Amino acid sequence: PLGQTLMVFLAGLVRFSSVDSSPLEDLLIDRYLVPSLCPREVQIGDYVRYHYNGTFTDGNRFDSSHDKGKPFTGQIGLGSPLIPGLDRGIQGMCVNERRKLTIPPHLAYGVLGAGNSSVIPPDTTLVFDILLLDIWNMEDKVQTRTLSKPKNCKRSVASTDFIRYHYNGTLLNGTLFDSSHFRNQTYDTYVGYGYLIKGMDQGLLGMCVGERRSIIIPPFLAYEDKGYGTQVPPYASLMFDVLLVDLFNAKDDVTVEIQTLPEPCTRKAVVGDYIRYHYNGSFQDGTIFDTSYQRNSTYNTYIGMGYVIAGIDKALQGVCIGEKRRVTLPPHLAYGESGIEGLIPGSAVLIFDIHVIDFHNPNDTVQIKTTHKPADCNITSSSYDLILYRYNCSLLDGTLLYSSDHYSTSSRVTLGVGKIVLGVDEGLQGMCVGERREVIIPPHFAHGEYGADGVPGSAVLMFELELLELQRGVPEGYLFVWLEDSPNPLFPALDLNQDKEVPLEEFSTFIKTQVIEGRGRMRPGMDPEIIIKDMFTLQDRNNDGKITADELKLKTEEQESSKHDEL
Numbered sequence: 151p152l153g154q155t156l157m158v159f160l161a162g163l164v165r166f167s168s169v170d171s172s173p174l175e176d177l178l179i180d181r182y183l184v185p186s187l188c189p190r191e192v193q194i195g196d197y198v199r200y201h202y203n204g205t206f207t208d209g210n211r212f213d214s215s216h217d218k219g220k221p222f223t224g225q226i227g228l229g230s231p232l233i234p235g236l237d238r239g240i241q242g243m244c245v246n247e248r249r250k251l252t253i254p255p256h257l258a259y260g261v262l263g264a265g266n267s268s269v270i271p272p273d274t275t276l277v278f279d280i281l282l283l284d285i286w287n288m289e290d291k292v293q294t295r296t297l298s299k300p301k302n303c304k305r306s307v308a309s310t311d312f313i314r315y316h317y318n319g320t321l322l323n324g325t326l327f328d329s330s331h332f333r334n335q336t337y338d339t340y341v342g343y344g345y346l347i348k349g350m351d352q353g354l355l356g357m358c359v360g361e362r363r364s365i366i367i368p369p370f371l372a373y374e375d376k377g378y379g380t381q382v383p384p385y386a387s388l389m390f391d392v393l394l395v396d397l398f399n400a401k402d403d404v405t406v407e408i409q410t411l412p413e414p415c416t417r418k419a420v421v422g423d424y425i426r427y428h429y430n431g432s433f434q435d436g437t438i439f440d441t442s443y444q445r446n447s448t449y450n451t452y453i454g455m456g457y458v459i460a461g462i463d464k465a466l467q468g469v470c471i472g473e474k475r476r477v478t479l480p481p482h483l484a485y486g487e488s489g490i491e492g493l494i495p496g497s498a499v500l501i502f503d504i505h506v507i508d509f510h511n512p513n514d515t516v517q518i519k520t521t522h523k524p525a526d527c528n529i530t531s532s533s534y535d536l537i538l539y540r541y542n543c544s545l546l547d548g549t550l551l552y553s554s555d556h557y558s559t560s561s562r563v564t565l566g567v568g569k570i571v572l573g574v575d576e577g578l579q580g581m582c583v584g585e586r587r588e589v590i591i592p593p594h595f596a597h598g599e600y601g602a603d604g605v606p607g608s609a610v611l612m613f614e615l616e617l618l619e620l621q622r623g624v625p626e627g628y629l630f631v632w633l634e635d636s637p638n639p640l641f642p643a644l645d646l647n648q649d650k651e652v653p654l655e656e657f658s659t660f661i662k663t664q665v666i667e668g669r670g671r672m673r674p675g676m677d678p679e680i681i682i683k684d685m686f687t688l689q690d691r692n693n694d695g696k697i698t699a700d701e702l703k704l705k706t707e708e709q710e711s712s713k714h715d716e717l
């Protein structure tokens with residue numbers, strides 16, 4: 151470069167000092183337009199493609215590539231067929247540079263001229279205006295340069311991978327010849343099978359999704375002497391600015407990356423389980439295409455039964471409740487080559503970030519775990535007992551749905567008569583007062599697939615239960631039961647003062663005595679006076695205010711008497 155600057159400087163001096171037409175001794179180079187960016191200069195052995203205007207010193211044109219509509223392509227030095235002045239004058243040029251070369255006859259066509267002296271007369275000084283379009287060398291390789299790259303690059307393009315990318319393709323002089331951005335669609339192809347020009351097949355290797363790379367390809371690794379259509383001329387070096395959007399291999403399986411694994415995980419989902427999960431679905435470039443969070447409802451499905459895309463069916467197996475996992479599905483295990491119109495492009499790799507809320511199997515039973523048991527635990531609850539209990543009901547992710555503490559009315563209920571959720575009823579059986587339990591209830595023993603107010607459909611529920619009070623009950627339809635054999639015959643026992651009739655007061659005293667002495671039990675949860683009155687009225691068939699032996703007899707004959715029968 152120093153030599154050239156000197157030469158130009160000297161040439162300038164020569165021109166200024168020789169106003170008269172003294173013959174030119176050497177080549178004059180006027181670099182009148184040098185691009186600010188000049189990454190490569192023409193050296194001996196390089197091939198060049200350039201436009202030129204050839205004129206005489208008086209400005210008359212004798213040849214022009216512009217007129218021919220086709221730039222000139224040739225090699226510099228090494229026995230180049232160019233006239234020496236051109237061969238030398240083009241050296242050191244960079245693409246997009248414009249030079250004016252003034253070439254004395256001895257570095258042009260000399261004393262003979264050209265074209266039988268008719269085109270170029272003898273001893274003619276020639277002026278070439280050159281615009282350099284392209285430089286390459288047969289030793290060139292594909293040049294790649296990473297412009298930006300995501301920090302996380304776990305995988306990069308290898309031969310036989312399928313990729314989707316955006317690109318701008320330009321010639322070395324900056325002319326854009328093609329862009330996927332204009333089509334608003336990625337270019338999708340396999341790498342390494344020769345579907346692409348050679349230089350692209352090489353230049354894309356090692357890229358990771360989200361990387362932007364500049365790839366410069368010499369013509370012999372691009373479209374060679376043929377060019378491509380009207381946009382890529384023959385012998386054109388190509389520059390691609392590539393953004394890799396997606397990458398997979400046809401041999402890929404679902405990949406699972408476990409992000410949160412609850413400890414302990416006592417149970418893992420298997421085929422046939424019904425699962426509820428939240429998810430974000432994204433492409434490899436990070437764009438989210440779907441999310442359950444926005445709908446504020448989990449996605450629910452059976453696992454491994456073909457209700458969802460194959461990759462998800464596979465990815466959900468073996469999950470734990472509360473687990474978070476990231477699964478990557480190649481398109482052949484997702485939406486394939488066609489994708490989903492307007493939502494998922496063809497051949498797209500999908501990433502799902504999955505949060506498992508719960509799962510259960512239709513065969514699941516209620517699971518009961520006692521967390522506290524009082525030392526004194528002789529009496530335990532069973533059906534018909536009237537109990538008072540506390541409860542907290544949560545989803546398996548810990549969300550509290552409802553609690554007895556939320557209500558002012560006490561949660562007093564008769565067990566075993568269908569008054570409460572099936573699984574809770576089961577969970578409250580066999581408990582003693584003061585005992586606490588954790589009970590896991592599958593939806594078919596709770597609120598079913600449609601849920602209830604505030605309870606999502608198909609939710610597995612966790613109940614914390616505590617038994618506060620327990621009153622032994624009597625079976626459905628009974629007001630009083632004998633706990634041991636009833637007196638036989640009964641009437642003389644009822645008729646305390648032996649006057650052959652039993653009014654309400656006498657009856658009441660008798661019943662209360664049985665209860666106090668542990669021989670009988672009244673239905674809990676009702677006013678005892680009302681129970682006694684009801685029982686009395688049932689026996690006093692003629693409604694005269696007293697029971698006689700005949701009336702009682704009638705009753706015992708009617709119903710086969712047993713120890714749990716009413717009187």
Ligand SMILES: [Ca+2]
Nearest residue numbers: 645649651652
């Ligand atoms: Ca009496």
Ligand SMILES: [Ca+2]
Nearest residue numbers: 690694696697
């Ligand atoms: Ca009567």
